[in-house]
Amino acid sequence: MNTFYRGPACVVWELTLACNLKCLHCGSTAGGKREAELSPGEALALCDDLKKAGCGGVALMGGEPLLRKDFFAIARRVRELGMELSVITNGTVQSEGIFRGLRELSPRAVAVSLDAADPALHDRIRGQKGAFEKSGSFIDRCLAEGLPVSVITTVHKLNIAELPKLRDLLKGRGIAWQVQTAGAEGGRFSRDLLLDKEDFYAVGLFVEACRRHYSAEELPVIGAHDLGYHSALLTNVSLYEKWKGCQAGISVAGIRSDGGVMGCLAVNDAAFVEGNVRRESFASIWNRPGAFAYARAFKKEQAGPECAGCEHAETCGGGCSEMSLMKTGRLHNDPYCFLAIEKKMLAAEKSGPLRKLGLKLGGLAGGASFRRLGGIFSGKRGRDA
Ligand code: SF4
Ligand code: SF4
Numbered sequence: 001m002n003t004f005y006r007g008p009a010c011v012v013w014e015l016t017l018a019c020n021l022k023c024l025h026c027g028s029t030a031g032g033k034r035e036a037e038l039s040p041g042e043a044l045a046l047c048d049d050l051k052k053a054g055c056g057g058v059a060l061m062g063g064e065p066l067l068r069k070d071f072f073a074i075a076r077r078v079r080e081l082g083m084e085l086s087v088i089t090n091g092t093v094q095s096e097g098i099f100r101g102l103r104e105l106s107p108r109a110v111a112v113s114l115d116a117a118d119p120a121l122h123d124r125i126r127g128q129k130g131a132f133e134k135s136g137s138f139i140d141r142c143l144a145e146g147l148p149v150s151v152i153t154t155v156h157k158l159n160i161a162e163l164p165k166l167r168d169l170l171k172g173r174g175i176a177w178q179v180q181t182a183g184a185e186g187g188r189f190s191r192d193l194l195l196d197k198e199d200f201y202a203v204g205l206f207v208e209a210c211r212r213h214y215s216a217e218e219l220p221v222i223g224a225h226d227l228g229y230h231s232a233l234l235t236n237v238s239l240y241e242k243w244k245g246c247q248a249g250i251s252v253a254g255i256r257s258d259g260g261v262m263g264c265l266a267v268n269d270a271a272f273v274e275g276n277v278r279r280e281s282f283a284s285i286w287n288r289p290g291a292f293a294y295a296r297a298f299k300k301e302q303a304g305p306e307c308a309g310c311e312h313a314e315t316c317g318g319g320c321s322e323m324s325l326m327k328t329g330r331l332h333n334d335p336y337c338f339l340a341i342e343k344k345m346l347a348a349e350k351s352g353p354l355r356k357l358g359l360k361l362g363g364l365a366g367g368a369s370f371r372r373l374g375g376i377f378s379g380k381r382g383r384d385a
Helices: 040-054 071-080 095-106 119-126 131-144 160-171 197-213 282-286 321-328 338-348 354-364 370-376
Strands: 010-014 056-059 083-087 109-113 148-154 174-179 221-223 252-255 260-262
Touching: 010 119, 056 071, 071 083, 071 095, 083 095, 083 174, 095 131, 095 174, 109 282, 119 131, 131 148, 160 174, 174 197, 174 338, 197 221, 197 338, 252 282, 260 282
Parallel strands: 010 056, 010 252, 056 083, 083 109, 109 148, 148 174, 174 221
Antiparallel strands: 252 260
16 A cells, blocks of 8 residues: 655644643543653654654644643754644643743644633633633733634533633634544543533534634634534534545654654554654654555445445545544444434434524624635734635
8 A cells, every 4th residue: 555655744742641730531641651751862853853754743732741841942843843833731831931932932823721611610620720710821921922822622511511601702812712522532531421412513513603603813713623524514613624534644643752653642542553763763654554554544345334335435434533433442433423413313303403403504694714714723823824
């Protein structure tokens, strides 16, 4: 099969698994460091290695990446090498030096997690009293520094009702908002809190309605990869006009803090580690024939029962690999698919509420274009995208 894949557009790099919070939904159950995390020297060498492999951008996350003492040395190397930089933080580790350092990096995005507009609920989800206030002040300070701020909200049963309040908190402030749904990989998360299909579809509806109601300047909002696909009604949820399948090992990659290379860190399973940058270069792992076969070499015959016979199976690949594994224990079988949910609703209903919903959505004025949103989410806020 593949002999060469262009370097990843983006590598999501878990700098450390250490974290000062204990978030309920944390997919990697962060808290303490991984055994044998990359040393400062190894981390800097990995930056060079990523550049050589043709990587376009790096998103530094954790755990909490700002806990690493060499965070700025690594981030600076990423920028010196000409790669885009995003930082994903819980926003509770802060100092004058951090804000100054972030500004000097000219990052594409500083993304801060915010799970509720209600401070007590956010603190409960994040496992620390006062976390909401700290993250809020981090966001305010980054905005004051002119940094491109994003907020990431991870939705589950505890906070789904917070979405309208979060929308009101965020709109009009120049903050880009990414809405994603929680998985059940983490050890602190109870499966009872996972969204059911109706909740999941409601999250899609919420994002769609925001996108149709507000301009990209008023409220730039996107749904993450797992919110999709091929819906007849919800056509304006993700950052892309067309879903092209799970991009793990195709245009994105993940690196664990111990050097393990994966297609996507959301798939929190050691069986999906393709190699380690301590033993070979990133390029050699990325370009190895047969690597990331679950995404690169997918054939529609491999689709599971949820996706078998779907007209989009070939290009969709059966949805999000993480969602599929988490929900059904196998790949290419994502049951949380807007198209499949709509088909089931249409088959079950007689009175046409789905059709009425479509008419209501169609009646919403305005709308944020994919092009404009693409510009905002790639760090071109305030400029023509
Ligand atoms: S049914 Fe499966 S293959 Fe078809 S669009 Fe949904 S996730 Fe993709
Ligand atoms: S596993 Fe899901 S979140 Fe990860 S790259 Fe694939 S679609 Fe995106």
